[in-house]
Amino acid sequence: MTPRPPSSDSDPKKSVKKAAKSVKKAAEKAVTKKAAAKKETPAVKKAAAQKAPAKKAPAKKAPARPEPVVPPASPALDAHDRDRLLSATHHDPHGVLGAHPVPGGIAFRVFKPYAISVTVLAGTLRAELHDDGDGFFSGLVPLQEVPAYRLLVTYEGSVQETEDAYRFLPALGDLDLHLIGEGRHEQLWRALGAEPMTHQGVTGTRFTVWAPNARGVSVAGTFNFWDGTGYPMRSLGSSGIWELFVPGIGEGELYKFAITRQDGSKTLRADPMARRTEVPPNTSSIVHASHHEWHDDGWLEGRAATPAHEAPVSVYEVHLASWRPGLTYRQLAEQLPAYVKDLGFTHVELMPVAEHPFGGSWGYQVTGFYAPTARLGTPDDFKYLVDAFHQAGIGVLMDWVPAHFPRDDWALAEFDGRPLYEHEDPLRSAHPDWGTLEFDFGRREVRNFLVANAVYWCEEFHIDGLRVDAVASMLYLDYSREPGQWVPNEHGGRENLDAVAFLQEMNATVYRRVPGVVTIAEESTAWDGVTRATDHIGPGGFGGLGFGLKWNMGWMHDSLGYVQHEPVHRKFHHHEMTFSMVYAYSENYVLPISHDEVVHGKRSLVSKMPGDWWQQRATDRAYLAFMWAHPGKQLLFMGQEFAQGAEWSEAHGPDWWLLDPGYGAEADHRGVRDLVRDLNIVYRHTPALWQLDTSPDGFQWIVGDAAEDNVFAFLRLDAEGNPLLAVSNFSPVVRHDYRLGVPDSVPVWHETLNTDVGKYGGGDVTNPDPVKPEATAWHGRPASITLVLPPLATVWLRPA
Structure with a gap:
């Protein structure tokens, strides 16, 4: 039912027409009165002549003409604007829709496709607009200025009272537009996209999008049944930005931008700046505002x-x-x-x-x-x-x-x-x-x-x-x-x-x-x-x-290439483990064993290693400790911390069942995970392993050319000169009394970490006692020590 004004014997359409006639009559009466005032009778002229001093007769003036009567403007949109709005190619819908002063009062124009009627509500005023067809409604109300108003829109089966989206000024500031134009808006997400806000005292959502080649842009969403025809956006000049503040729209609403291309074709696009989306495969953007309170x-x-x-x-x-x-x-x-x-x-x-x-x-x-x-x-x-x-x-x-x-x-x-x-x-x-x-x-x-x-x-x-x-x-x-x-x-x-x-x-x-x-x-x-x-x-x-x-992709490629060779062949590839030190300080490096290295037929980290299962795990552990001691930061992909044997699959993730005690995981997989934990603990508490990663002062080779032995030994140093000695044996044999040159400034060395200990799944070949240097020059150093090197293992030693 069409809403009616309070008085039972009044009709809004008749009231508007009656008011327009009154305005016309009043204007005609004022013109007649003014003209009459200018006419003078002979008696008046004689009296005036007797009072006034004698002077020359003035030049004869033309008779005064009555001021023209300006008829009230037609509130309806012209055909050109209608066509542009219907085809979604209007760049300034706010310039023609909404409320605008015109001769005879305020013209109200509303574009509500599928509406049966639209009534303007302003205080006690209830003015039903004329149905101009195709979803357009208009009316002329004899008011001096645009009032605060709302719209009562009747659809089949429902009536909605709402704000008029086309009565609002742009909700995007000039500074934002300037920064966007310069390409320097460092918080662009605060200017573009969907922003719930209060604008001109009304709550709603501001929609903005950059689409400089579009002939027109509209907002489509759940709030308008995905038909953006009635929600055209305005172009904000040469910026290429389109804007529309939609009152009453808040968080959780789904939306997209309906864009009219230069050739007139249409496309429905997700918001490039959307801060929330639907769950794929659905593709709509969602109006979002954050309410998280940080505790960090x-x-x-x-x-x-x-x-x-x-x-x-x-x-x-x-x-x-x-x-x-x-x-x-x-x-x-x-x-x-x-x-x-x-x-x-x-x-x-x-x-x-x-x-x-x-x-x-x-x-x-x-x-x-x-x-x-x-x-x-x-x-x-x-x-x-x-x-x-x-x-x-x-x-x-x-x-x-x-x-x-x-x-x-x-x-x-x-x-x-x-x-x-x-x-x-x-x-x-x-x-x-x-x-x-x-x-x-x-x-x-x-x-x-x-x-x-x-x-x-x-x-x-x-x-x-x-x-x-x-x-x-x-x-x-x-x-x-x-x-x-x-x-x-x-x-x-x-x-x-x-x-x-x-x-x-x-x-x-x-x-x-x-x-x-x-x-x-x-x-x-x-x-x-x-x-x-x-x-x-x-x-x-x-x-x-x-x-x-x-x-450091070079280190990753070379080192993985080395360990994938059988131990008997590694001596021919020894340089692949040492070459990284030639360029180690050219950049600030991370050593990555990432997801890319454990998918698509490349095999998991432990499965890259040759030999039987014991040798694979041992080489894996030795490699991880070598990696943690090498200059650079470390990165390890999930599942590799417990020697998962299968490649990673995004469908089911790591094989966590391998850590089940019933599987015998203590010796196989939990041991490798325990090693990774201990590597990190020692690493974090040993500045020599990270403080000078990007300085040559933090690294010294002890022996880098023991290709026949498959052995690498080097020192890591912190800013105070405190050392950590890392020794890797990538051969499957125990090397007894293996002599290494060391600084003579360290009186006693203590084995801090050994990847062959039993709790990691190794054979428990260790150096349990303190190791004292001897005054025997070796590897160009004044002192040396002898160690037992476990097979396929890395050992770390620090000053006791």
Whole structure:
């Protein structure tokens, strides 16, 4: 039923028409009165002449004309505006919809598809608007100024009282627009996307999106039955930003942007800045506001005390969805931090958390760069997990993927009908290996999108560091491309200068804004200066990229190649274990045994080792201790800490059943896990193993050329010169009375760790007694010691 005004004998339409006639009559009467006042009778003229002094007769004036009567304006939209709104191509819907002063009063225009009637409510006024067809309603109300008003909208079966979305000023400020235009909005997520807020005293949600090539943009969602026709957004000038404040819309609403392309075709897109999404395979964005209260102030205050390259960093890499399949973020928070803390790791590194449509990509093909995956819970649930890590004293690193994005037609690809986030040149946009699209790092808005995204995870989620994926694919124009498939840069080189500038800006911005974080590059080439400061020009003519750490892919490849050989052949590959020291101080390195090394037919870490099961486990243990003693930080993927024999599968995760006591795991798998725990404990309490990781002063070879013996021995030193001696024997024989040169400043050495002890699953060949140096020069040193070297084992010794 159409709502009626309080008086039973009045009709709103008749009232509006009657008021318009009154305005017209009053105007005509005023004109007549004014004209009459100007007429003078002969008596009046004579009286005036007698009083006035004599003077020349004035020039004859033209008779006064009555002022024209301005008829009331028609409130209905013209055909042009109607067509543009119906076709979703209007750039300024607020300029024609809503309430606007016109001759004769205030014109109200409303666009409500499927509505039966619309009534304006303003105080005691109830004015039903005329149905102009196609969802348009209009009316002229004889008011002097626009009142505070609401709309009563009648649909079939329901009546809704609501604010008019088109009576509001833009909810995005000029400073935001200026910073976006400059590509320097470092908190871009506060300006774009869906932001619940109170605007002009009304609660609702501000929707904003960058779509400079669109002819029109609308908001579609659950609140309008996914028909965005009646919710067109306005273009905010040359910024390319479209904006609409929708009153009454709050958290939890699903939405997308309905975009009209230049050719008139339509596309429905998820919000690139969405902070929450539906659970895949559903793809809608969700209006979100965070309510998490952090409890990690102490952690944040202390994390900046020591730079990462001078601190102990031992990383447990985790794929959250498969660590224990089925657990949510909050359930993981009850188990994972405690597990990591028990094993002594200083950090976790989470494989990509940002939303991605295909679980089999492990998160490396991102569609929702600002939203944690909804598979495991809400954004606040993820914050709860990070908070739990921090309260357990564990830092949180996160894989970040700015190199590329998938081609899904509801996401970023040709977002507004043309290449926008990707490069316009197909040779620069299509990634040849992964079937994805590469970002256009030279476009300031795209660069801003990514730089702000890095800041977002660190500021909003308290992430302690970003491991940046596939850096090499960004740095080189010819990456995985044949001649003719790439174009040299302006200097004729193959370096992607736009990507270099982007990485420098990202690192500089993150380090400036978020003290204590670290950025880590997965960079597989010999690019000069990955971890050099951005303002320091290197031999290649480029400033440093500004990363804090870099994955040492060369060490990983060479060392794994060495241990996969049969011991009898290792002497021919001895240099593969020593070559890393040639370049160990060219960058600040992390030694990664990551997920990439235990999938796709590469076998798990223990299964790479040759020999029987005992030899495999022994070599695995010796390799881990060698790795923990080598200069650089450590990273180990989940499941490898207990010598899982099978490759990792994201479908079922680690084989936790291997640790079941009923399986006899004490000798097999629990022993390796106990070793990893002890490695971390000794490591964290021995500055020689981490304090000078990036300085030649922290390392000395004792013997690096014992190829026939398969033996490596070296010293690690802290800033005070306190040493740790690491000796690895990668042959399956016991070496008795093995002599090694040592500093004469140490009176007694004590075996701190031995990977062959029985509790780790070894044969208990140890050096239980204190070891005193002899005055026998050896290996170029004035003193020496003799040790028993267990088979396939690593031994650590420290001054007693």
